Amino acid sequence: MLASSFMGRHLYSLLLLFCAPFLIGHVVHKYRRENQDPMVAQRLGFSIPEQMFGCIWIxxxxxxxxxxxxxxxxxxxxxxxxxxxxxxxxxxxxxxxLAQSEFTSHVFPWDFPWVWSRWLSKLRPKALIIVETELWPNLVTACDRKGIPVILANGRLSDRSVRGYQHFSWLSKPMWSKVSRALMQFDGDVRNAHALGVPAHAISEVGSIKLDQPVPKVVRGQANRIRAWKKAHVLVCLMSSHPDDDALFLSWARRNPGMRLLIVPRHPVRGPEIKRAAIDENLSACQSSLEIDLSAQILIGDTFGDMGAYLSQSDVVVIGGSFSGKGGQNPIEPALLKKPLVAGPSMHNFQAISDCLEAAGGLIRADADQISEAIEVALMGRNKLGQAARAWVIANLGSTELQAQSILATLATD
Known part of the structure; x- marks a missing residue:
């Protein structure tokens, strides 16, 4: 077992080294296109954090x-x-x-084995806490060798991700077996963590910290601009959209000229691209980052920090990524604002939460060819759906304190 684990991890490291030029090319192309610093040197591990002996690394x-x-x-x-x-x-x-928060932060480097000995020598953390799913074989092994507990917080593991890990069980099973504590969101996440090799005694079901988030802040100035554009029309919001979602809902908008569509892209830099796509479909569109055309049928919400304003004026919220195979986005913000939710078949990134919201009567599932019917049903029952969505979230609060207590207990006994 130890020999196969050693060989598997070294094969992984060699593949990672071989792929380094492609990784560099990818991040440079992606982030420069988005006017972002690719931070290649930091990702290669040439930059190391300041000394913080005894910290908790999250x-x-x-x-x-x-x-x-x-x-x-x-x-x-x-x-x-x-x-x-x-x-x-x-x-x-x-x-x-993170840079705007009170915490010391740094870009996370790629999982090259030589990186972690320098990092761990600088930090000497009491524990490494991984949020949700971001485990890396060389990092976990380096922590294990130095006796640093690895804790998975707010853990989520869809059936799809488990199948992916199991294709590489020679690499993933030794990694998962080294997890000291796995604080998983829901029952299905617990089962999947155990299936991947986390010891049963290390796993707990604790709910989701995302349910504890505050009601989204509504920037009144932006909300008023959207209200003036919306007028008396029904407004459907496509939240955190991807390109395939945009195409699907632009087609829906063309068939429903009496309704208004607000597209909030997952990446706001895509605003001009979505506007061009709308114009190509002979639809009138404008961007919230520019002057809003009050006669436009489509508004593209391409500003940062305004999700609360966008959601507050919407009559129905459609979850982006759920119709394009991307696994959906977090539905909690619109649920807290009592908005009726419509989602497609692909919600594996928030599987348990979306299943619970659907069971509670706060979310409607639909295939791509059922969008119009689903939106109509959501509009007819908007008050009941919205109240049910919020009620389920409120009934499941408290995970943040529970997970913090469990982590401190783990550190005290380690």
């Missing part, structure tokens, strides 16, 4: 996970104010929100 991948990580960090510090918190993220959006 790693999150993107924006949503970073917000979860910050809430968990604050809960830990409320209970133990002397803690030092160090945070990392992978994406520019995640790094941006």
């Amino acid at each position: 790693h999150a991948c993107s924006l949503g996970e970073s917000k979860v990580g910050m809430e968990l960090a604050r809960a830990l510090m409320r209970k133990t104010p002397s803690l030092q918190i160090f945070m990392t993220a992978t994406t520019p959006a995640g790094l941006h929100v």
Whole structure:
């Protein structure tokens, strides 16, 4: 077992090294296209954090996970104010929100084995806390060798991701077996963690920190601009959309000229691209980052920090990524605002939450060819659906404090 684990991890490291030029090319192309710094040197591990002996290191991948990580960090510090918190993220959006927080942060490097000995020598963390799913074989092994507990917080594992890990069980099973504590969101996540090799005694079902998030802040000035554009029309919001979602709902808008469509892209930099696509479909469109055309049928919400304003004026909210195979987006914000929810068949990134919202009567599922009918049903029952969605969220609060308490207990006994 040890020999196969050793060989598997070294094969993985060689493949990672071989792929390095492609990784560099990908991030340079992707982030420069989005006017973001690709931070190649940092991702290669040439930049190391400042000395923070005895810190708690929390790693999150993107924006949503970073917000979860910050809430968990604050809960830990409320209970133990002397803690030092160090945070990392992978994406520019995640790094941006961390940079604006009270925590020391750094870009997370690629999982080259030579990186971690330097990092762990600088940080000497009491624990590494991974938010949701972002485990890496070389990092987990390096922590295990130094006796640093690896804790999975707010863990989620869809059936689809388990199948992916099991294709590479020679690499993933030794990694998962080294997890000291797995704080999983719901029952299905618990089963999947155990299937991947996390010891049963290390797994707990604790709910989701995302349910504890505050009601989205509504920027009144932006909300008023959207209200003036909406007028008396029904407004459907496509939240956190991907390109395939945009195409599907532009087609829907063409068939429903009496309704207004608000597209909030997952990446706001895509605003001009979506506007061009709408014009190509002979639809009138404008961007919220520019002057809003009050006669346009389609508004593209391409500004940062205005999701609360967008949702507050919407009559129905459609979950982006759920019709394009991307696994959906977090439905909690619109649920907190009592908005009726419509989602497609692909919600594996939020499988348990979306299943529970559907069972509670707060979310309608539909295939791509059923969008019009689903939106009509949501509009007819908008008050009942919205209230049911919010009621389910409120009934499941408290995970943040529970996970913080469990983490501190793990550190005390380690």
